[in-house]
Amino acid sequence: MLTLDLSDVRLEYLAEGAANIVYRILPPDTDPSTAADLQFESDDYDSDTPLPTEIPPSQLDPHLNGKLVRLRKYLPSATPMEESHRHFETMIQPLFQSENLIGSELFRISRYLLKDCNASLRKMEKNGKRPSKRHGVYLVENEKHGCLIMDMSSKFGEASTCLEFKPKWLVQSPSAPNGSRRCRTCALRAMKRENKADPPEKSKAGFCPLNLVSYDKTKIGIFLDHIIGPSPDRKALNLRGRLIDFLHKNPLLDKIRSLQLELDPEGVFKADLLSPKFLAAMTLRDCTLFLKVPTNGKGAIEARLGDLDLKTSSGRKSEYWRSLERQLIDEGWYTATERDKAAHENLCQLS
Ligand SMILES: O=P(O)(O)O[C@@H]1[C@@H](OP(=O)(O)O)[C@H](OP(=O)(O)O)[C@H](O)[C@H](OP(=O)(O)O)[C@H]1OP(=O)(O)O
Ligand SMILES: Nc1ncnc2c1ncn2[C@@H]1O[C@H](COP(=O)(O)OP(=O)(O)OP(=O)(O)O)[C@@H](O)[C@H]1O
Incomplete structure (x- = not known):
């Protein structure tokens, strides 16, 4: 050491x-x-x-x-x-x-x-x-x-731009109900937004991780707009274009998606929440992807995963994961039926 x-x-x-x-x-x-x-x-x-x-x-x-x-x-x-x-x-x-x-x-x-x-x-x-x-x-x-x-941060004078985001749940939660209209990430965001007192926070739209692994360049573009904002100039447009091409072809996100599914195929109600496999799935649902893009238009984009910390069931995490999933299901956040009338806003790639 x-x-x-x-x-x-x-x-x-x-x-x-x-x-x-x-x-x-x-x-x-x-x-x-x-x-x-x-x-x-x-x-x-x-x-x-x-x-x-x-x-x-x-x-x-x-x-x-x-x-x-x-x-x-x-x-x-x-x-x-x-x-x-x-x-x-x-x-x-x-x-x-x-x-x-x-x-x-x-x-x-x-x-x-x-x-x-x-x-x-x-x-x-x-x-x-x-x-x-x-x-x-x-x-x-x-x-x-x-x-x-x-x-992975860009240093002063360095010709690169650094981006980071959490890809979150790249595949629907195995315990989400049939007929879901939101993925796990969009359902949780909709619920958190509703409970926020602050109106600007409420209006903030979020990204749907399923767009990221859609193999559809338009949807990847929609995802990126949430991360880098709309592209005001040619330089930013060029960066956006390069990132779309990169994410469209890159196998890393697909790998994370397959692992999330393979390590927790049954979901929080059936899985052994103390098993190393389930805990590794939770780690991969909360890691961060860092992208370093050379700004000279040439050179390879670097993609690295960080924050791959061990999740444990201590500190009442098991209870938290189960009760959160129960709430998302029971209150209709997955099915977008959380209000009297079906909600038509803040839906996701699933609907
Ligand atoms: O529950 P989630 O999906 O909102 O994820 C939590 C994250 O919220 P996020 O939605 O990414 O803003 C949350 O991130 P922030 O507090 O929002 O930065 C933590 O990463 C939390 O993990 P831990 O308690 O530090 O082990 C994360 O909790 P775990 O579910 O991964 O245990
Ligand atoms: N390798 C890195 N290079 C540059 N910046 C980094 C790096 N790792 C972390 N950071 C910055 O520090 C912030 C916090 O780091 P990190 O994600 O490790 O914290 P965390 O507490 O584990 O996150 P979480 O809230 O997901 O539990 C990141 O969002 C990022 O801005």
């Missing part, structure tokens, strides 16, 4: 999901006292001596280049990083080609660094820099490990 010395780097918050926080790795700050102590004055320089502001920051260990740090939050359903990583290596990695996965390495992390990150999160909450829906949940301070993951 990698023993990373993170005492000599800074972590900069990049983004977070429900269960993890992702950080950029920066070189250590140049000590401001050094410049002050030396009392540099520009007149003292000859033309070959760089000014302090022009001195490049100290370099990162080459092993950290192009990597991010991913750390686990404290949640009842979250598993220790080491266990989650072992599950990734044994259950998930063998299912895909390595070029389609976000590489991930485990490293030992100090409690001191975790405490430091938590203090920064609290500060970010005060100054409005942390999304409000994530407030109040922090990193597990007695976690022994973090993960070093491949950075």
